[in-house]
Amino acid sequence: MANDLLTGTAPDDYNASSIEVLEGLEPVRKRPGMYIGGTDERALHHLVAEVLDNSMDEAVAGHANRIEVELHEDYSVTIRDNGRGIPIDPHPKFPDKSALEVILCTLHAGGKFSGKAYQTSGGLHGVGASVVNALSDTMVVQVARNKELYEQRFSRGIPLGPIQKVGAAPNRRGTTVTFHADEQIFGHHRFKPARLFKSIRSKAYLFSGVEIRWKSAINDGETPQDAVFHFPGGLSDYLSETLGTASTYADRPFAGTVEFSEKFNVPGKVEWAINWTPSRDGFIQSYCNTVPTPEGGTHEAGFWAAILKGIRAYGELVNNRKAKEITREDLITGGCALVSCFISEPEFVGQTKDRLATMEAARLVENSVRDHFDNWLAADTKSAGAILDFLVLRAEERLRRRQEKETQRKTATKKLRLPGKLVDCTSSTREGTELFIVEGDSAGGSAKMARDRKNQALLPLRGKILNVLGAASGKLGSNQEISDLTQALGVGLGTKFNIDDLRYDKVIIMTDADVDGAHIAALLMTFFFTQMRPMIDKGHLYLACPPLFRLTQGAKRVYCIDEAEKAIWLEKGLGGKGKIDVSRFKGLGEMDAKDLKETTMDPASRKLIRVTIDEDEPGETGDLVERLMGKKPELRFQYISENARFVEELDV
Numbered sequence: 118m119a120n121d122l123l124t125g126t127a128p129d130d131y132n133a134s135s136i137e138v139l140e141g142l143e144p145v146r147k148r149p150g151m152y153i154g155g156t157d158e159r160a161l162h163h164l165v166a167e168v169l170d171n172s173m174d175e176a177v178a179g180h181a182n183r184i185e186v187e188l189h190e191d192y193s194v195t196i197r198d199n200g201r202g203i204p205i206d207p208h209p210k211f212p213d214k215s216a217l218e219v220i221l222c223t224l225h226a227g228g229k230f231s232g233k234a235y236q237t238s239g240g241l242h243g244v245g246a247s248v249v250n251a252l253s254d255t256m257v258v259q260v261a262r263n264k265e266l267y268e269q270r271f272s273r274g275i276p277l278g279p280i281q282k283v284g285a286a287p288n289r290r291g292t293t294v295t296f297h298a299d300e301q302i303f304g305h306h307r308f309k310p311a312r313l314f315k316s317i318r319s320k321a322y323l324f325s326g327v328e329i330r331w332k333s334a335i336n337d338g339e340t341p342q343d344a345v346f347h348f349p350g351g352l353s354d355y356l357s358e359t360l361g362t363a364s365t366y367a368d369r370p371f372a373g374t375v376e377f378s379e380k381f382n383v384p385g386k387v388e389w390a391i392n393w394t395p396s397r398d399g400f401i402q403s404y405c406n407t408v409p410t411p412e413g414g415t416h417e418a419g420f421w422a423a424i425l426k427g428i429r430a431y432g433e434l435v436n437n438r439k440a441k442e443i444t445r446e447d448l449i450t451g452g453c454a455l456v457s458c459f460i461s462e463p464e465f466v467g468q469t470k471d472r473l474a475t476m477e478a479a480r481l482v483e484n485s486v487r488d489h490f491d492n493w494l495a496a497d498t499k500s501a502g503a504i505l506d507f508l509v510l511r512a513e514e515r516l517r518r519r520q521e522k523e524t525q526r527k528t529a530t531k532k533l534r535l536p537g538k539l540v541d542c543t544s545s546t547r548e549g550t551e552l553f554i555v556e557g558d559s560a561g562g563s564a565k566m567a568r569d570r571k572n573q574a575l576l577p578l579r580g581k582i583l584n585v586l587g588a589a590s591g592k593l594g595s596n597q598e599i600s601d602l603t604q605a606l607g608v609g610l611g612t613k614f615n616i617d618d619l620r621y622d623k624v625i626i627m628t629d630a631d632v633d634g635a636h637i638a639a640l641l642m643t644f645f646f647t648q649m650r651p652m653i654d655k656g657h658l659y660l661a662c663p664p665l666f667r668l669t670q671g672a673k674r675v676y677c678i679d680e681a682e683k684a685i686w687l688e689k690g691l692g693g694k695g696k697i698d699v700s701r702f703k704g705l706g707e708m709d710a711k712d713l714k715e716t717t718m719d720p721a722s723r724k725l726i727r728v729t730i731d732e733d734e735p736g737e738t739g740d741l742v743e744r745l746m747g748k749k750p751e752l753r754f755q756y757i758s759e760n761a762r763f764v765e766e767l768d769v
């Protein structure tokens with residue numbers, strides 16, 4: 118390897134033959150995570166959702182009204198509908214294959230791309246059924262069409278033979294899929310009757326035009342083994358059932374349905390139900406085209422916007438001045454909501470469709486719900502008043518909590534033994550405050566003058582802090598610089614560390630633009646990375662970017678971060694009169710307060726770099742820290758001298 122690097126020749130074993138092209142359904146088996154979000158229990162249950170969603174799409178499109186789901190003793194599952202049946206005629210693009218085989222053995226084959234066969238479908242990528250096929254050791258698909266019954270069998274995505282006619286089906290139509298999940302992929306995970314039961318029941322609530330029958334050969338002692346779900350009352354009934362005997366502020370939920378075609382001249386609709394209760398935490402369950410969206414998305418955003426604007430407007434109407442303090446956060450505490458929308462060509466994030474991304478959905482849902490909510494509040498003043506009072510109380514509680522926290526900070530600050538050299542800011546709340554950690558001697562004076570006293574504090578460090586990677590943990594607590602820093606931050610060290618006690622919003626490392634400065638910044642970042650990691654994760658740690666040069670030409674002046682920037686200005690000129698005067702700042706201390714403020718400290722003109730951790734490469738970050746701060750000084754020296762001006766690229 119080393120020789121190859123030196124001679125510049127590539128090793129022989131990395132060439133075109135190293136580049137694999139996965140064909141057919143191979144990628145699904147190789148990388149199931151990409152298609153169903155993993156190989157765990159959740160992913161396993163997602164297989165049923167993929168097949169069931171296809172039957173639901175048939176129902177929502179008006180072609181089926183009955184679906185059956187059966188869990189067998191060997192943990193295989195059958196899903197049957199009375200829809201049109203997957204097409205079985207030869208596919209025009211692949212005349213020797215049936216459409217069914219193309220659908221089940223090819224990614225991105227489906228009837229939901231153009232919106233002709235389905236208007237508002239949960240399916241859209243044309244991969245669901247083929248993914249289930251690829252991840253099942255057996256899969257049997259039967260289609261009853263034109264009074265005939267057809268069947269094709271598969272194993273791990275490969276057809277075991279062509280499609281065959283297996284009998285007559287004079288009184289039947291629709292699709293039946295039976296599959297057994299492959300243990301090579303899902304290991305010991307098995308379907309849980311309770312989990313399937315719950316998700317199937319919620320599907321039935323989402324579309325009142327369908328009846329879903331459930332049957333299970335597995336008895337888990339709590340889940341019914343037979344059930345029929347049909348809910349003409351839709352989401353309103355679902356919410357009442359979910360809330361059970363909990364007391365609520367409105368006797369009946371605020372619920373309704375709006376067809377988009379009537380209001381906005383586009384296909385689709387939204388259905389919703391919400392009520393508020395003092396007896397449990399609030400929740401929102403949202404769906405798009407019957408697909409659950411546990412991470413929410415634009416339809417949820419539109420819904421909350423309508424409710425928030427509605428309740429505030431009602432508050433104004435009844436002269437409740439505090440209503441304008443209500444925020445979305447208050448609506449959700451104690452607010453239990455179900456929202457289900459149907460739109461054409463929805464955009465989800467990922468194949469598991471956990472979040473809706475279609476922007477249009479926010480507008481459609483908000484405008485549909487808003488009028489109804491206004492009318493509902495006006496018509497039922499008893500419920501409206503109770504809800505408004507409850508929400509105002511929530512808002513007041515939230516504000517009180519915030520105030521308490523602020524006073525706690527004030528008193529804590531008073532009680533706190535702050536390090537003598539800390540130049541604190543005067544703000545009594547944490548909001549908007551910044552602590553600059555500066556290289557002691559060089560920056561102290563000018564930084565003091567350059568700062569905004571109200572919200573910018575300074576902690577001058579004398580020389581280099583302890584290298585925490587090499588140090589024993591006992592040494593940390595007794596190190597003066599580290600103890601000053603920890604005290605100034607207010608967060609405590611080791612087991613006492615608590616990010617909630619942090620006294621500043623931003624902690625900014627401001628060191629000289631030279632090798633020593635880079636080293637100090639690296640030591641500090643290592644300290645935060647290893648001892649106070651949440652400071653980085655929660656976005657509190659920053660690097661200041663002081664300039665290295667000041668160029669002056671007559672009355673014109675610019676600051677340059679590095680040689681390259683200087684070269685550009687020298688070339689094009691500053692636009693002033695006479696020759697360009699270049700001064701190089703050897704340290705922050707050399708800059709006068711005005712320069713330092715303008716270039717490095719004033720939020721209006723400075724540049725800051727937020728220290729982040731590359732989530733994809735946590736191992737690498739650890740490696741780099743070890744390389745920089747570990748036991749091998751030669752590696753550290755090499756890295757720092759190569760990167761002294763570019764510490765910001767560390768991205769520790």
Ligand SMILES: Nc1ncnc2c1ncn2[C@@H]1O[C@H](COP(=O)(O)OP(=O)(O)OP(=O)(O)O)[C@@H](O)[C@H]1O
Binds near residue numbers: 227
């Ligand atoms: N039960 C069914 N009845 C009728 N047609 C079906 C049925 N199941 C699947 N199909 C047809 O097979 C196509 C492919 O289904 P598949 O589940 O692979 O993808 P999809 O539903 O189109 O999209 P997604 O990958 O988002 O689920 C569907 O678009 C539909 O045309």
